[in-house]
Amino acid sequence: MAFIIAIWVAGVVLFARTRLVVEYESVxxxxxxxxxxxxxxxxxxxxxxxxxxTDQAYGPAVLPYSTVNTASNLVVNPMHSTAISPVVCGEGKVCHSYLLSGGLLMTTPWPPTTYASFPVITLRNIPATQIDFVRGIHNDTFDDAEDCAVFGAEGFLIAMKFCLARSQSSPGSMIAGIFVCLQGMNGSDCWTSAKPPEVTTTFSIYQRHASITTSRSNFSILSVDRLDVPVLDAAPDVEGLKEAFNWLFNFTAANIPAPSSIAEYFWAGQDQLESEYWSVEPYQIFQSILAYPFWLFNPNNFGNVNLHAKDIVPGLPADFYTTASIGNPYERIVVDRSMFILFCVLQGLVQGFAWGVMIWLWTVNLRFPEASSYPIIDFAAKTRFAYSSQSAGVSQVANDPSDDLATAVGDRSIRNCLKGRRIMTCE
Incomplete structure (x- = not known):
């Protein structure tokens, strides 16, 4: 029983941490x-x-619809971003983290349309930007004059105040917030209550490399593998970011009506912002807007005006040049290394014990008992039938009924086999 249990335990150990992973065959x-x-x-x-x-006579700033649309859902769009575990998340804090890898949409040249039956493209060891968000601002404050700007329009109640600054309590991080101006703006001031509806966050930027696999049919990022160690961007360009956000939020400079602006969404969502549960949606939109400049104004996006859509351009940092592979997914069983070693040790002990017993039996001259605990079996196995012919003076062995005795079951069968025969016992 112990032998069987040992074999069973070894088998359980082998598959204790076994994983089924998806790999990709490259064609x-x-x-x-x-x-x-x-x-x-x-x-x-x-x-x-x-x-x-595009039009020198056009006075207002240009804020394309594509910009507002992409900026509103960037981090939750699987074509651009992937939710991953944050680098650091303090106890009791609400943390979210997104890896902006760009996916297949930010590759040059356009992918080939051959090998149509192979559904994925893998991009190996490409640069990626990870943004970690912690909800709320902890042990930091804004300086209104230095860190904040109000966006609104005369004659409308729709207005908001946006603030961005470096975190003093968490070096290398930034703090940001949108505060709703309940009564619009007066000059450059935000008219609101002492505690207006708001959405705030503390966020950090990390640079990483990763291999990603994307779908050829809908461009979604299917998996992220081989992430390297994150490197914190300890000195983010806050002034450059303020310039980008001023372009996004200043709807009056773009001659956009207040009800069609980004500010309108947060102004109309005052009740949501004041609910911890229902504010999840505007908080995600705020995260997307904060991530947008990092996605757009990097060397491998069209914020870099020297980039081409269909042709690889020289002069980019070396890690942007990579190999893309068209492939097909398949599943592979991966056994945990430590569990495999433990399995081999347990199996070795079991096999060693078994072979040790066999060698011991072969090398040791054992004397087995003459009788077992089953007398009927002993009787059937050891009985021999002898026929003696006194008239001829010759004793000879007749037909041996031991074969019948060996197959006899029960006392009656044994008696039938021995019927009419003389039983002799031998010492």
Whole structure:
């Protein structure tokens, strides 16, 4: 019994941490640029100037619909971003983290349309930006004059105050918040209550590398693998970020009506912002807006006006140049290394014990008992039938009934086998 239990335990140990992982068979590879790198605020003036150059006579700033649309759902869009575990999350805090890898949409050149039956493309070791958000602001405050700007329009109640600053309590992080101006704006002041509806966060930026697998059919990021160690961006370009957010939020400069602005969403969601549960949606939109400049104004996006949509351009940092592989997924069983070693040890002990017993039996001359605990079996196995012919003076062995005795079951069968025969016992 102990022998069987030992074998069973070894089998359980082997599969204790066994995983089923998805791998990808590559059928074709090609060179590409991909990934999301570090934010570069110097791209912003030239990028905005290109919009102005489309019509020199047009006075307002240009804020395209595509910008507002993408900025509103960037971190929850699986074509651009992947939710992952935060690098650090303090006890009792609400943390969210997103890896902006750009996916297949930010690759150059466009993927080939051959090998249509192979559904995925894998991008290896590409740059990625991780943004960790902690809900709320802890042990930090804003300086209204330095850190905040009010966005609104005369004649409308719709207005908001946006603040951005470096965190003093968490070096390397930033704090940001949107505060609803309940009564609109007066000059450059936000008219609101002492505690207006708000959404605030503390966030940190990390640079990483990862391999990602994307769907060819809908461009979604299917998996993120081989993440390297995150490197904190300890000196973010806060002034460059303020310039980007001023472009996004200043709807009057873009000649956009207040009801069509980003500010309107937060102003109309006052009740949501005051509910811890229902404020999840505006908080996610705020996270997306904060992440948008990091996604747009990096070397491998069109915030860099030198980038081409279909052709690989020289001059990008070396880690943006990578290999993309068209492939097909398959499943593979992965056995945990430590569990496999333990399995081998247990199996070795069991096998060693078994072979040890066999060798001992072969090498030791054992004297087995003459009789067992089952007398009927002993009787059937050891009985021999002898026929003696006194008239001829010759004794000979007749037909041996031991075969019948060996198969006899019960006392009656044994008596039938021995009927008419003389039984002799031998010492």
């Amino acid at each position: 074709n590879s090609y060179r590409a640029t991909a990934g999301v790198g570090q934010f570069n605020g110097s791209y912003i003036p030239e990028y905005l100037q290109r919009y102005k150059d």
